[in-house]
Amino acid sequence: MNNLLAITAIGEDRPGIVDDLTSILLENNLNIEDSHMCVLGGEFAIILLVTGSAAAITHIQQQHDQLEQALRLNLLIKPTQEKQAPINAIAYNLKVVGMDHPGIVNRLSRFLSSRNINIEDLETDSYPAPHTGTPMFSVNMIVDIPNDLATSKLRDEFMELCDEQNLDAHFSPLEAP
Numbered sequence: 001m002n003n004l005l006a007i008t009a010i011g012e013d014r015p016g017i018v019d020d021l022t023s024i025l026l027e028n029n030l031n032i033e034d035s036h037m038c039v040l041g042g043e044f045a046i047i048l049l050v051t052g053s054a055a056a057i058t059h060i061q062q063q064h065d066q067l068e069q070a071l072r073l074n075l076l077i078k079p080t081q082e083k084q085a086p087i088n089a090i091a092y093n094l095k096v097v098g099m100d101h102p103g104i105v106n107r108l109s110r111f112l113s114s115r116n117i118n119i120e121d122l123e124t125d126s127y128p129a130p131h132t133g134t135p136m137f138s139v140n141m142i143v144d145i146p147n148d149l150a151t152s153k154l155r156d157e158f159m160e161l162c163d164e165q166n167l168d169a170h171f172s173p174l175e176a177p
Contacts, residue, residue, distance in 0.1 A: 002051035003051065003052060003054050003057045003079065004033075004049060004051055004079065005049070005051075005057050005060065005078070005080065006047070006049055006077075006080045007046075007047070007048040007049075007050060007077050007078075008045075008046065008075070009021065009045070009048075009071070009075050009076075010044065010046075011043065011072050011073035012043060012072065013042055013043060013044040014044070014072075017044050017046075017071070017073070018046075020070075021071060021073070025050055028056050029052055029053065029056045030057075030060060031051050031052065032048055032049070033049045033050060034048070035047065035048045044073075049080070061079075064077055086118070086144040088147045088148070089146050089147060090144070090145050091143070091145075091173070092144075092145050092173055093142055093170070093174045093175075094139075094140075094141040094142075094143060094169070095138070095141075095169065095170040096108065096138065096139040096168070097137070097138045097139075097167065097168045097169075098137060098162075098165065098167035098168060099134055099135065100135040100136055100137035104165065104167070105124060107161065108139060108161075109122075111157075111158065112141075112143060115149060117145055117149075118144045119141055119142075120141075122139065122140070122141045122142075123141075124139050142174055155171045158171055
């Protein structure tokens, strides 16, 4: 049985980081199952879920300090386990767009957590509006809504929150890939 390892890394962006990191994973017989990579400011950030034998996992953990130096990245390496599918919940996609202002993510996450809704994935982006250059902000989330919540009422409350913040919102069941 393959073991799971979560790896996060951040460091100054430069060409070749992904090649360097994935080469080390391949050399250590670790397979990438899932990943998210991006450049934030001048920093490269990556989150990986890799699988491998217990020996391969142990070896890469023991090489932590050497890997940080070789890759010029700050690393967090942590064993994990298979994610359990939510029982009694439905996955929804929530999209929000509006003029950028402080507190958007906080207000949305507070709304969700107060209703025991788990955020599975969250991605944000800032960009200038076409023609005007107005700073815009978008949020895209996948959340697990417990079956015992009235989805239509929840949707209305979410849309009201977004209206109060002058945000356009989309609230729909997650479509299969």
